[in-house]
Amino acid sequence: MATIAFSMSKAAASMCAETKALPLASQKQSLTHYTGLRASTFLAIPKTKVAAAVQQRASLQIRCAAEPKTLEAVQGIVATQLAVDPTIVQPSSKFSELGADSLDTVEIVMALEERFKITMEEEGAEKISTVQDAADLVEDMISSMPKVSS
Amino acid sequence: MRRLCGLKPYFELPPGLVLRCREVHFWCLFPEDVIDSSLLKVYESLLSCQERKEVYKAKTEKLQKERLLARTLVRTTLARYAGGCIHPSHLEFTKNNFGKPELLWPKYIVEKHGRKFPALCFNLSHTDSIIACAVTNNLMVGVDVEESKRVTRKDLMALARKKFSLKEASWLGSFQDQERQRQQFLKLWTLKVSYVKALGRGISGSPLKDFTVHLKESFWARKMIEDATALSCLSEAYTIQLELSNAAEVVLQNVGLSHDALHFLLFQPTPLQYASLCVQHPNVKADLHLSTHEDWKFYFWKTLPLAWDEPLKGATALAITG
Numbered sequence: 001m002a003t004i005a006f007s008m009s010k011a012a013a014s015m016c017a018e019t020k021a022l023p024l025a026s027q028k029q030s031l032t033h034y035t036g037l038r039a040s041t042f043l044a045i046p047k048t049k050v051a052a053a054v055q056q057r058a059s060l061q062i063r064c065a066a067e068p069k070t071l072e073a074v075q076g077i078v079a080t081q082l083a084v085d086p087t088i089v090q091p092s093s094k095f096s097e098l099g100a101d102s103l104d105t106v107e108i109v110m111a112l113e114e115r116f117k118i119t120m121e122e123e124g125a126e127k128i129s130t131v132q133d134a135a136d137l138v139e140d141m142i143s144s145m146p147k148v149s150s
Numbered sequence: 151m152r153r154l155c156g157l158k159p160y161f162e163l164p165p166g167l168v169l170r171c172r173e174v175h176f177w178c179l180f181p182e183d184v185i186d187s188s189l190l191k192v193y194e195s196l197l198s199c200q201e202r203k204e205v206y207k208a209k210t211e212k213l214q215k216e217r218l219l220a221r222t223l224v225r226t227t228l229a230r231y232a233g234g235c236i237h238p239s240h241l242e243f244t245k246n247n248f249g250k251p252e253l254l255w256p257k258y259i260v261e262k263h264g265r266k267f268p269a270l271c272f273n274l275s276h277t278d279s280i281i282a283c284a285v286t287n288n289l290m291v292g293v294d295v296e297e298s299k300r301v302t303r304k305d306l307m308a309l310a311r312k313k314f315s316l317k318e319a320s321w322l323g324s325f326q327d328q329e330r331q332r333q334q335f336l337k338l339w340t341l342k343v344s345y346v347k348a349l350g351r352g353i354s355g356s357p358l359k360d361f362t363v364h365l366k367e368s369f370w371a372r373k374m375i376e377d378a379t380a381l382s383c384l385s386e387a388y389t390i391q392l393e394l395s396n397a398a399e400v401v402l403q404n405v406g407l408s409h410d411a412l413h414f415l416l417f418q419p420t421p422l423q424y425a426s427l428c429v430q431h432p433n434v435k436a437d438l439h440l441s442t443h444e445d446w447k448f449y450f451w452k453t454l455p456l457a458w459d460e461p462l463k464g465a466t467a468l469a470i471t472g
Contacts (some may be wrong), residue, residue, distance in 0.1 A: 080303075084209070084210065088209045093209060097213070098209050099209050099210070099212075099213045099216075102343055103296075103300075103302070106304075106309065106313055107302060107303055107304045110308065110309070111304070122357070123354070126354045137319065141449050
């Protein structure tokens with residue numbers, strides 16, 4: 001879904017970048033990367049999916065942050081790993097503030113990779129500081145994976 | 151025997167304890183020993199404004215207490231080495247380029263007889279049941295503690311393949327018994343984290359895959375442990391050897407060390423924890439002009455800051471570099 005959203009104009013993309021602070025440097029990179037999507041790639045996506053995506057992507061702001069469902073799943077994984085009440089796991093919560101040590105962080109990354117079927121690169125994973133960071137990186141990884149046309 | 155200090159504002163080292171050049175001092179605090187909540191209020195008053203803010207950023211009361219005790223242990227421990235002349239709340243800290251905390255002030259510790267020692271090096275680690283602080287006289291040091299009963303949610307071998315070197319993963323895979331494998335995993339993990347912390351370059355600066363910690367059962371390990379520590383030792387003691395990839399060698403060279411410069415001690419403060427100390431060997435420091443045959447020593451203390459301190463009894467050493 002995120003891939004379709006990023007196909008809007010560069011101007012729109014930079015507007016989004018200004019309105020919401022991006023937690024990761026990679027986020028900015030992915031925005032400019034996706035604004036380069038060619039029309040043919042865009043049109044190759046089935047029409048029903050496009051319509052749904054356009055409706056969802058009405059607001060520029062949504063494109064910059066992770067999907068609510070992704071965030072929820074990440075919160076659940078973090079709460080389970082750290083054995084804390086899920087209600088205290090907020091998007092802005094830092095892993096360290098939730099009691100995560102280095103081994104917990106590795107396990108959380110592995111759990112995210114399994115759940116979302118992605119591979120987190122070492123550098124990206126090390127930059128994760130908050131729950132929101134993790135969710136954003138997951139979305140980033142999902143978006144950058146080659147799409148299989150259905 | 152417990153030495154009672156009372157709630158006095160200034161702190162001294164236990165009688166007869168001096169931090170010599172070739173020594174590593176391990177101080178620990180057990181949260182279960184802190185039963186008086188009014189003591190926690192006093193501890194809070196020792197912290198800087200910033201440290202207090204950081205304590206309350208932790209999301210649960212248990213984590214807040216852990217953070218409070220950790221800062222208290224660091225401040226009260228380091229203040230001891232200033233000969234009782236510096237109040238714990240007056241110490242100043244900074245972070246190196248990679249986020250490792252360092253003592254900013256005092257720059258020098260002036261010993262009783264007027265000799266000046268370079269500022270202390272320290273490292274902190276904490277887990278549910280223990281807060282630990284290692285102190286040296288200007289030697290790079292890293293400490294890591296883990297709960298010995300810790301069970302990972304992820305499969306151990308999957309974790310090892312992801313984070314350990316090939317040789318380490320292979321060694322771990324050789325253990326058939328699940329419980330034994332779990333214990334060996336934790337020991338390796340603790341050793342590796344203490345190395346990263348000693349170097350002070352962060353995990354990204356010294357990736358875990360780039361170095362191998364070899365644990366070998368050895369007849370000589372017991373003798374080496376006895377020479378260096380007063381800890382009791384299991385009959386099954388190990389030596390620890392460090393093998394570095396080219397990338398890891400470069401990282402070490404960048405901080406002015408060679409691969410044989412860092413020494414490890416793996417031990418259990420109580421049966422509930424594993425602890426690893428990784429320390430720069432004093433022989434490597436050219437400016438100390440010490441004989442290469444002189445042994446160096448590890449000392450272990452347990453404390454309830456402002457209340458009491460005593461030698462740590464009942465700790466068991468598991469492995470030492472050799």
